[in-house]
Amino acid sequence: MDVTLQCLDRLESGVSDGLSIGATHVFGVEDGPFPSTRQEKLLCIGAEIAQEIRDDIQHTLHFTTSVGIATNKLLAKLASPQHKPDGQTMIPPRSVHSFMHSFRVDKIRGLGGKLGKRLLAMATPASQHTEEVAPKDEGSSKPKVTAGAIIDEYGLPGLQKAFGVDTGRHIFTLCMGNDGNDPVNMKKVLLAQLNSVKSFEQRTGYLTSESMFHYWLRILCEEMVWRFDEEQEENQRIPTQFTLSCDRSDRQKKLTRHFAVPTTVDATTFYAAASSQITDVSTILPCAHVVLSAKDFVSTVNPSVKITHFFKETNTLMKNRVGPVGQVDDGAEHGGGGNAIPSVPLKPSRAKLGKAPAALSIMQFFAKEPTPDAASNQGSVHGHNGFFCTECNKFVQTTAREHADHHLALALSSQWNDDDERPVKKRSKQGPMDFFLRKV
Numbered sequence: 251m252d253v254t255l256q257c258l259d260r261l262e263s264g265v266s267d268g269l270s271i272g273a274t275h276v277f278g279v280e281d282g283p284f285p286s287t288r289q290e291k292l293l294c295i296g297a298e299i300a301q302e303i304r305d306d307i308q309h310t311l312h313f314t315t316s317v318g319i320a321t322n323k324l325l326a327k328l329a330s331p332q333h334k335p336d337g338q339t340m341i342p343p344r345s346v347h348s349f350m351h352s353f354r355v356d357k358i359r360g361l362g363g364k365l366g367k368r369l370l371a372m373a374t375p376a377s378q379h380t381e382e383v384a385p386k387d388e389g390s391s392k393p394k395v396t397a398g399a400i401i402d403e404y405g406l407p408g409l410q411k412a413f414g415v416d417t418g419r420h421i422f423t424l425c426m427g428n429d430g431n432d433p434v435n436m437k438k439v440l441l442a443q444l445n446s447v448k449s450f451e452q453r454t455g456y457l458t459s460e461s462m463f464h465y466w467l468r469i470l471c472e473e474m475v476w477r478f479d480e481e482q483e484e485n486q487r488i489p490t491q492f493t494l495s496c497d498r499s500d501r502q503k504k505l506t507r508h509f510a511v512p513t514t515v516d517a518t519t520f521y522a523a524a525s526s527q528i529t530d531v532s533t534i535l536p537c538a539h540v541v542l543s544a545k546d547f548v549s550t551v552n553p554s555v556k557i558t559h560f561f562k563e564t565n566t567l568m569k570n571r572v573g574p575v576g577q578v579d580d581g582a583e584h585g586g587g588g589n590a591i592p593s594v595p596l597k598p599s600r601a602k603l604g605k606a607p608a609a610l611s612i613m614q615f616f617a618k619e620p621t622p623d624a625a626s627n628q629g630s631v632h633g634h635n636g637f638f639c640t641e642c643n644k645f646v647q648t649t650a651r652e653h654a655d656h657h658l659a660l661a662l663s664s665q666w667n668d669d670d671e672r673p674v675k676k677r678s679k680q681g682p683m684d685f686f687l688r689k690v
Contacts, residue, residue: 278345324429351398397425456536489544
């Protein structure tokens with residue numbers, strides 16, 4: 251947590267003078283005046299804020315916490331476990347060098363794993379010393395290589411020679427207790443899933459009755475509902491799938507059930523949905539672990555695009571195609587002089603017709619066609635089963651768009667059937683027999 255602004259505000263407003271450290275353990279400052287600089291006073295005010303937060307957690311949740319106070323995130327993280335479980339440690343700038351000489355290099359974030367093993371292998375016996383161990387582990391002492399020892403032995407040139415320019419500089423910076431002013435993100439990191447877990451040990455007793463199982467399942471459901479609401483409010487997202495897992499104490503059988511989010515997410519509804527996943531509780535007793543998890547989150551602000559977003563409702567399409575007099579445009583030209591945009595005609599509703607449409611019969615194709623004069627009064631507006639084409643001078647039983655394709659096909663056919671314009675395939679090469687078979 252970055253409290254720089256709060257510390258500056260308290261110091262400048264006179265709320266705190268930054269001279270008290272309370273119960274804070276200050277590393278490397280046994281004798282001499284402290285604090286002696288403005289930066290150290292700001293650290294002392296940060297220690298006051300940390301103490302207030304720890305007291306609030308203790309009073310509200312009855313939990314103990316340990317805190318690290320330093321000028322950057324790296325040092326604060328390294329200092330936080332120094333006085334566990336109920337203490338806070340401060341690393342002032344004057345003590346950073348001695349602190350890094352006491353801290354294992356492979357315990358620094360970013361220098362563990364394979365990189366940490368390479369650093370330990372590079373350290374000479376002179377830079378190693380045996381780490382103090384408990385009496386029961388006296389026979390298995392292991393060497394301890396500190397970050398300061400790596401700096402003293404290799405320095406920046408040696409680390410760049412062994413690991414490359416960029417990696418060597420990165421290792422050197424971390425071993426010096428500097429993270430490059432890595433920002434502290436106040437926003438909570440988005441988790442891949444939310445878990446509510448209850449474990450039962452043999453010492454405290456496994457779950458052996460159905461009533462106790464449902465008692466703890468209800469508690470886990472209440473916690474998950476609280477986290478569900480918190481995730482929706484703070485991060486604007488909700489999970490879409492829940493998983494209930496139960497482990498027997500003998501590890502011989504594990505039950506896992508997946509279920510979707512209930513319509514109403516409250517403690518009662520969620521508990522009913524979770525408990526319905528287990529038909530026989532006796533099959534998982536005695537139970538050692540009960541896990542309720544939520545995953546597959548979706549945003550509530552910008553929901554992901556679904557395939558249904560690409561389809562429009564019929565009512566919306568009808569509104570766009572109904573003219574001012576309530577007639578449906580089939581894409582033909584009207585008497586207004588403008589060109590209408592072709593569209594797919596819709597089937598007329600039975601309510602408008604007043605009666606059910608009659609079934610098509612062969613006699614309809616021999617019906618008397620309207621005259622051009624009669625059709626001119628109607629323009630090219632189609633009837634219920636077709637429209638009058640002025641080019642064909644007849645009533646057509648298709649849509650305007652489909653009939654326009656018919657005229658286009660006729661025009662292309664006429665062009666290709668013209669002997670003068672028909673493309674002639676030329677022979678690219680003549681063989682020896684062509685001389686005897688050619689026409690005279």
